[in-house]
Amino acid sequence: MKKNLVIILSVMFSLALHSQTLIDKQTQEGINIAYETYQLDNGLTVIIHQDHSDPIVHVEVTYHVGSNREQIGMTGFAHFFEHMMFQGSENIGEEEHFKIVSEGGGRMNGTTSRDRTNYYQTLPSNQLETAFWLESDRMGYLLNAMTEKKFENQRDVVKNEKLQRQKNPYGLFYEVMGQTLYPKGHPYSWPIIGYIEDLDRATMQDLKDFCMRWYGPNNAYLVVTGDVEVDEVLSLANKYFGPIPKGEDVRELRVPRVVLPQHKYRVFKDNIYFPMAAFAFPTIPAYHKDEPALDALADIMGDGKNSPIYQSFVKTEKAVQASVSHPASDLAGEFMINVVSYPENTFAEVEEEVFKMLNNFDSYITNEALNRFKVKMRSEIMNGLSSIQGKASQLTRWAYLTNEPYNFQKSLDRYNNVTKEDVIKVYNRYIKNKKAAIIDYTSIPFGSTDSVQSINPNAYMPFKKDKQYDNLVYNRGNDNFDRSIRPTPPSAKPVNIPTFYEGKIKNPVSETNKGINYIGTETNEIPKIDILITLEGGDLLVQDEIKKVGLASLTAMMLEEGTKNYSTEEISLQLDEIGSTISFNGSDRQSTIYISSLVENIDKTLQVLDEKLFNPGFRKDDFKRVKKQYRESINNSKKSANYLGSTAAKQKMYGKSIRGVTETVKSIDKLKLDDVENFYNKQYNSSLASIVIVGDMP
Numbered sequence: 005m006k007k008n009l010v011i012i013l014s015v016m017f018s019l020a021l022h023s024q025t026l027i028d029k030q031t032q033e034g035i036n037i038a039y040e041t042y043q044l045d046n047g048l049t050v051i052i053h054q055d056h057s058d059p060i061v062h063v064e065v066t067y068h069v070g071s072n073r074e075q076i077g078m079t080g081f082a083h084f085f086e087h088m089m090f091q092g093s094e095n096i097g098e099e100e101h102f103k104i105v106s107e108g109g110g111r112m113n114g115t116t117s118r119d120r121t122n123y124y125q126t127l128p129s130n131q132l133e134t135a136f137w138l139e140s141d142r143m144g145y146l147l148n149a150m151t152e153k154k155f156e157n158q159r160d161v162v163k164n165e166k167l168q169r170q171k172n173p174y175g176l177f178y179e180v181m182g183q184t185l186y187p188k189g190h191p192y193s194w195p196i197i198g199y200i201e202d203l204d205r206a207t208m209q210d211l212k213d214f215c216m217r218w219y220g221p222n223n224a225y226l227v228v229t230g231d232v233e234v235d236e237v238l239s240l241a242n243k244y245f246g247p248i249p250k251g252e253d254v255r256e257l258r259v260p261r262v263v264l265p266q267h268k269y270r271v272f273k274d275n276i277y278f279p280m281a282a283f284a285f286p287t288i289p290a291y292h293k294d295e296p297a298l299d300a301l302a303d304i305m306g307d308g309k310n311s312p313i314y315q316s317f318v319k320t321e322k323a324v325q326a327s328v329s330h331p332a333s334d335l336a337g338e339f340m341i342n343v344v345s346y347p348e349n350t351f352a353e354v355e356e357e358v359f360k361m362l363n364n365f366d367s368y369i370t371n372e373a374l375n376r377f378k379v380k381m382r383s384e385i386m387n388g389l390s391s392i393q394g395k396a397s398q399l400t401r402w403a404y405l406t407n408e409p410y411n412f413q414k415s416l417d418r419y420n421n422v423t424k425e426d427v428i429k430v431y432n433r434y435i436k437n438k439k440a441a442i443i444d445y446t447s448i449p450f451g452s453t454d455s456v457q458s459i460n461p462n463a464y465m466p467f468k469k470d471k472q473y474d475n476l477v478y479n480r481g482n483d484n485f486d487r488s489i490r491p492t493p494p495s496a497k498p499v500n501i502p503t504f505y506e507g508k509i510k511n512p513v514s515e516t517n518k519g520i521n522y523i524g525t526e527t528n529e530i531p532k533i534d535i536l537i538t539l540e541g542g543d544l545l546v547q548d549e550i551k552k553v554g555l556a557s558l559t560a561m562m563l564e565e566g567t568k569n570y571s572t573e574e575i576s577l578q579l580d581e582i583g584s585t586i587s588f589n590g591s592d593r594q595s596t597i598y599i600s601s602l603v604e605n606i607d608k609t610l611q612v613l614d615e616k617l618f619n620p621g622f623r624k625d626d627f628k629r630v631k632k633q634y635r636e637s638i639n640n641s642k643k644s645a646n647y648l649g650s651t652a653a654k655q656k657m658y659g660k661s662i663r664g665v666t667e668t669v670k671s672i673d674k675l676k677l678d679d680v681e682n683f684y685n686k687q688y689n690s691s692l693a694s695i696v697i698v699g700d701m702p
Contacts, residue, residue, distance in 0.1 A: 024050065024238055028409045035386070036411040037395060040234060041403070044241060046250045047222025051399050052237050053229040055392050057529065059497035061230035062392040063135040064124040065143065068225070068404045069218035070117045071198070072191035072257060072335060077467035080162065080198015081206070081214045083116040087158040088211065089123065090114065094145040095488045098154065101138055108134060108493070116196055119334035120404060126393060129231035133491040136244040143221065144248030144481045147212050155208045163204075166197050170458050173276045173643045177445060181338075183461060184270040185284050185441035186262060191335060199460035210469070216476040220251015227400050229392040231497070247481035252472075259335050262286035264439035271444045274456050277640040278324055278344045280445040281354040287330065287337035287434050290405050295332050296418045297426040298339060298434065302330040303377040304368060304427070305361075306341070309576040312361050312368055313341070322349050322357070324633055324640075334405060339435060346636060351444045363436055369427050379583035381419040383602055385412055386530045502527070511690050520690050524697030533606050533699025537597040539692045542590055546683065547662035554634070554667030555675060555683045556590030561630045562680055563588040566621040575616060584609040586616060592663050595687050603700050620684065627677045635672045 027049070028041040039053040070082050092098035105112045110127030123142075125135050169175045179195040186193035226245065228237050264286065288294050306313040306328025317323035323345040330339050341362075343354050388394045389412060402410035448456070503526070508519035542556040564587070566572040579586060582605040587598045597617070601609035641647040651666045658664030 024242065030409060030411050034413050035389065035416065036413045037389065039399060041409075042238060042241075044221065044246055046246065046248060047220070048241070048245050048248075049225045049403060050238065050241050051225065051227045051403060052232065052234050053227075053392075053395055053399065054232060054234070055229060055395070056231050057500075059129045059231050059499060060126060060392065061129040061132050061135070061228065061232055062124065062126045062396045063132070063139065064122055064225075064227045064229075064393075064396045064400060065139045066120050066122040066225045066227070066400045066404060067219055068120055068223050068254070070119045070121060071194065071196040072118050073218055074191070074194070074198075075470050076189060076194075076462045076465060077202060078206070078210065078214070078469065079194045079202045080166075080196075081211065082121050082218075083197050084158065084162050084203065084206070085211060085215060085219070086114050086116045086121050086123075087162055088150065088154065089142050089146065091150075091154045091158060093141040093149045095141050096138060101142070104134065104138065104490075109496075110135075117333075118192055118196060120400075122400065124393070124396070126230075128496050130493045130496045132228075132232060132236070133240055133244075134493055136240045137487075137491050139226075140244035140248065141487065143219065143224065143245065145487070147215060147478050148480070150208060150212065152208060155211065159203060159206070162197070163200055166200060166203075166458065169197065170456055171275075171645070173640070174274060174280065174445070176272070176274065176456065176458055177280070177282070177443070179458060180270060180272045180445070181282060181284055181441060181443060184268050184443060185264075185286060185338065186336075188462070190259060190262070191257065192333070194462075195458075199458065199463070201460050201463050205467070210473075212478070213469075213473040213476050216478055217252050217473060218254070220254075221245060221248050222250045223254045225400055225403050227396045227403070229396040229399070243485065247483050249479040249481060252476070257335065261288065262336060264441070267439050268441045269444070270441070271446060273446055273448045275643055276445070276447045277347065277643050278636070279347065279349075279351065279447055280443070281343045281345065281351050281358070282443040282445060283341040283358060284441045284443075285339040285435055285438055286441075287339050288332065289335055289337060290332040292332070292337075294426075294430050294433070295330075295337065296422045297430040298330045298332075298337070299381075299419070300374055300377045300422050300427050301369070301431055301435070302328045302339065303380065304373045305365065307377075307380075308580050310573045310580070312365070313343075315573075316357055316361055317343055317345070317354075319629075321629055321632060322346065322354070324636055346632075347447070351446070355442065365431060365436070366428065369424060369431065371424050374422065374424055374427060376577075376580045378419055378422070379581065382416060383532070383583040383600075385415050385419075386532055386602070388412065388415075389530045390532075509690075509695070518691075520693045520695060522695040522697065524695075524699075526700065526702055527698060528700045531603045531700050533599075533601050533603055533697065533701055535597075535599040535699075536696045537599075538694050538696075539595045539597075539687055539689075540593070541687050541692050542594045543592045543662050545686050550660065550662055550665055551671055552675065552679060552683075553592075553662055553665050554672060555679060556592070556595055556687065557667075558590075558631065558634055558672070558675060559680050559683045559687065560588040560590035560595060561634065562622060562627060563616060563620055563684075565626040565630065566623060567615050568619040568621050569615065570621075572621075572626065575612065578612050579609070582608050584612070586613055588616075590687075606699075606701070617688065622677060622681055622684075624677065627680070631672060631675070635669050638667060638669050638672065 024042040024044050027043055030036060030039050032038040037053055039051055042050045074081050090101055092100060105125050108127050108131045110125050110131060112125035114123040123139060127135055182193050226241060287298055305311060313326045313328055317326040323343050326343045328341050330337060341358060345354055388398050504523055506523040508521055510519040543553055546552045546555055567575055584601040584605055589596045599609060599613055654666060655664050
């Protein structure tokens, strides 16, 4: 009783010192989640969602600053500063943040994008105060702890990360695309990680100025989801974040929409096997009224085996993969078409085929195709509700990209309300006969001494630091408690082990088979069901025939194709219409089948599984195409240092055994369709199977 009184008095005292304003309160309704939004006196936005299903909490601090707030000559600062935020603050030692969170049973990380930088941790809920102590200390008490040694150390780390990234195949693609699509000086025209020249030129004072300009509480969002009470969160927010002074005023960043008067071409040579032709049409920012229709257009054009892009390139064996997407950010969006073609296909051939499809696409926009997209979007939006981290990420994104109360139902409505006419309108407005940034991302000729380099197009421009960084002053917070003392967490709450069921599915046609073990649990957080079927074996089933390594993967790839009764396109269409997923995978030790379905469609989904699993088509034309993809993917892997390293490690560890050898182009060429069928009969049987079921069903 005395302990509870102390907590109540502490809450009242903290709330009296600082205050907050209720901005918004959403209630639980349909798929909407309940959450409350407050703003502290210093401008910090606090969003709270209670989820008491597990004794864990997710704490996420997002600063509305990414590479878009940088300038020519000062690129890479947001990412650089993300690294510095992990180097310790006044009351947390160097690298201590990671140690404290992991010792408390949590996990954490930070990321930087074009538009924002975020730091997050998921911990047992008794560690809530510890998370607030850690995050607030680096928000308001970092700069005095910065040293030249830490600064130089992290400069080297970031530069090395940049160099490592450009050595990876396709590692510079987005940098090249940004340079080509956006005009010089546009906030998206330079890479998030920046340029080496700018990182070399930066001083510690430059980085401190960047921090003082953008990392104040009035440009930040504290989102807390999980096993918490609102009053407790507000009390701790006021205690730890309330004393941090408001930062510089931050105005909304606005830039003109990019419109290209003509195609902009760029040829870039990389250490790759598969050349890529990429087409980027400038569109609109996230949450623009045209975004849902553009997303629908991208899905109709490029998602699934019935899509025109798949039929034009992958089905005809001109490309190993082809995709269409519409990523949209704070300032702009890009309608992206990527075709990763086989080496024998030329860029000119790919370009001609793409524009032939693009400029005659009207007939593909049908109500049937649009309805399939809506079902898939509903499933995706539901997935955002499946974890406290997923919900926190959505709440954060809505907060910094929109100025209105938002929730999952509004997300769903945005897509449900799209009409065929809307899709046709955005197709004509942004794509048909419009101009794009076009990248011929090609391979370095064999034997060439050329190296892959990041090129800073602004390297020799006169540099002058923006005036907004002049005369900035670091205002350290004034606490009413001893911040140097690490909070002592209360006892952890016991974990509620899910109630589960288990048993065996008996094989009605085999008296010797002992049946399939299954285990499952009911969870009603989202109306979906996930099923994982694991079949022990994999390549170990052919360990006496080492030359047949890779047969498990090849068989799984064939099970992704058509059946005896349906073509690949027909069976894929059945899944698209109900928004379900069925995927097969094979490895050295096991094969797996993963099924995901909305509850309302589980019977239909299992009917499709029944067809795919028990009536595989094993058609010769599918086998020819799939084997070519597999064979060429091995050639592509040889460009990867990770692949070469893991291959060598396997050989050292396991020698000339099925686990020590790696499939080669020659070994895949020797595999026959009969080998696949024989392996299927060995692997896909009930004596090797076990099943896990998780979902909203008893």
